[in-house]
Amino acid sequence: MRSLVLIGHGSHLNGESAVAVYRYAELIRQRGLFDEVIEGYWKEEPSLRQVLRTTASTDVTVIPMFISEGYFTETVIPREMGLGHQGPVPPEGVARVIGGRTVRYTLPYGVHPSMTDVILARAREVLPDASPEDTALIVLGHGTTRNENSNKIVYQNADRIRESGQFAEVQALFLDEDPKVGTWPETVRSPRVVVVPFFASEGWHTLETIPEDMGLTGTVTDFPDNPHGHQQVFYAKPVGTHAAVADVILHLAEEASGAGGPGGDTERGHEAAWQAFLKGARAGLRIGEVLVTPELGVFELRNALDEGRPGGELTTLVTPEGVRDQVRFTDGGEHRPVHTLRNLPRGWRAVLSEADLRRAMHYVYPAVIEETYAHDCHALRPTPWATTARRQTGIYAKVQKATPAQVEHVAQDVCTGCLRTRLWAGQRLTHSFLDGVPGGIPCAEACTFVVAEVREEVSGKRGGGGHSHSH
Template identity: 70%
Template sequence: MRSLVLVGHGSHLNGDSAGAVYYYAELVRQQGIFAEVIEGYWKEEPSLRQVLKTSASTEVTVIPMFISEGYFTETVIPRELGLGHQGPVPEGGIARVIGGRTVRYTLPYGVHPKMQDVILARAREVLPDLDRPEVGRDTTLVVLGHGTTRNENSNKVIERNAAALRERGIFAEVHALYLDEDPKVGTWPERVGAKNVVIVPFFASEGWHTQETIPAELGLTGTATLFTDTPSGPQTVYYTKPVGTHPMIAEVILQLAAEASQARGGDLDRTHAESWRLLTRLAHGGLRVGEVLISPYSGLLELRHMLDEGRPTTDLLTYVTPEGLRDRVRQDDAGEYRPVRTFRTLPRGWRAVVDEADLRRALHYIYPAVVEETRAYTCHSLRATPWPTTARRQTGIYAKVQKASSAQVEAVAQKVCAACLRTRLWAAEPLGQTFFDGVPGGIPCAEACTYLVAAVRDELSAEKSPEKQDQAKLEQA
């Protein structure tokens, strides 16, 4: 009974940002090595403050799905998980006992030595004859990083991989170049004399940089682009997909997990198991959770929107896997991304038919951590985090929320939280409802979510705008 948690950044604005983590979670899940594979995010649900609660095991390995070490892997993620660690993570990772669970936190996948093989795999995709000595001798590899002056570790992984591949002797030359830092990728014609140039973006996913910025800056027209007027004569640039989207990343994840989990397997978390046993028993008798109606169905369990009760099944799109349901409920009826799952925007027109084993993951994708937190509330073990504590944890562009007054926070919360099924414990009276009684608003909210934090920041920024100040003057006059 070991659980694996893959942690990504996530986004309030773009649902695609979580795609890579979902993809690798499914690949690893298919291996059957772990009792469960869970996704968690900084700016999406389940949040880093919630995700450990959703684990069924007392032995949990957490892998940050980032391409390099840096602020998020060394500061944000350990802080939000409550690991009591800040700064560089040692090679073997760190281990802490949190709430009866042994939590092992590893380095990000991008720094693992096996990433050299991923870079080579990408190069071979665009240049299949690379292993022929005469081709390798006339080929230069460029490992392309983003580059930043804010954290030198993000460049170290690029330099380290370039040096290791240089020692293998496969290529005539190996260069580490950057998009936003010297030496910049645009200087490749001055540095490379080989006829073939393979550029491998050391990025976690496809995005604006890999699809737009880099091709535009280099004048690339596709996978292979011929340049006839370089200082070294005609040269062909081969541009690969980013390393972070290669299927081999699943192998890197498994190796990281194996290296971090040398101890015995964990036990089943009894409180967690009791919560889901109770919910499953209630579900077989018919149950409402938020906007979801759960009903018995031919020995299985059916989930649908409560407003679709009684609607013919032929009118509903049926899902038989939690993953299919996940992709549907991440969007509302208009096809817009739902940044907070407990917003009252759950789409209609679907049903999911699952067995007891898949019920937990299916409901988790609809309402992450709701079962665990609601059960904890009824057992008087759910601790609310006051707004000032949440605000003090914010850094960077979100640090300004520490200056928000109680009245400003409440004004924003009145607008944002009115659309949510949760009831605020961090700024409200106790709920007074029972476990899963089907009352809207009966879902506890122990801490202000990152979406609300962003909304408070936006409000403070708007108040400083010239338009807002002019409006305030008019109101005062």
């Protein structure tokens, strides 16, 4: 058995942030090379702290879904996942045994040499007859002053393409460092210019910032009066959304340290947790806000508040992905980064096989079944707030200054709306949903949403009681 885990950044505010990772997970799942493909996030669920618990196999490969090396891939992900590694990741990755699982952690997909082909594919989509006679290529990176590694990959790709002789000139330009993208009319001479954004996803930068900085009006823009004469710019889609990235991810997984072995076994704690859940599901079970009802050979999921409503009044979902997309937003259309908040949308039912029920529940309440079972077996160790705070770095380091009263003030505001019981704050959970108490769900550690809100509280930006949305 083998598990593949794709790690994205995610967002507390924006539901679009996670979509690219979901898409690649689906593409890879269809190929059947791994027994399971699981998504994990820094700012959504399952969190980096929980995600290993959700893998069914003892052989796990973890791939950071980032376009370049940097703070997240070198500091945050290894720290939060307990990999015991900090700093640059060697080309073959890092392998560790964690709680009986062999975990391989690779470089981010964006630094793989085959990304050069993805850049060229994006260039040809937007200008099929690009030629070394009259066409320039701009590889456009984000750039940052925080980590010198992040621009390296943009230069490497530009060099590789330059050496291949497919374009008259190849330039690496950046949004946030020199040479800046706005200087392109002075530096690029060719009459036709293809711009390929070396970005992970379509977003603010690719849709707004870059077109603004370059003066683009669409996919093709004419510049009749540039310093080097008339120029036409062809603006490609970002590399990170190309379907070929799925191949790059699989290459990385194959090349990961020790990946060619026989694979792993079923992870016993994980399997026992799901068997306990399925036993309850076969009898009918309420977990949090969800009702699980057995029907002839299948299972129905619905919001418990919709109990008794005829199926015809509800939207019927038949895949785990359908459930995932349904529960990611509240009835009011708000993004739900924390799935155990009491705001599960209503008006739907899912009819699923037993295999699909497992995946659907993983989307509805990520890590809840594994953590609750571990708690009931006295194997879930809470992490006190002070330990979580000490681990934070970068912009979150300031939560270390929070007073107990400030932390409690945030918790009263945020955690009161959550189904979980705060073991990390010393609360006790005597019965769980596995014992028939629907809201019996443990919280072993303050989530990243709470950490972000505590940071706002310490900065004096949270205002009275309402959620601030500046993170």
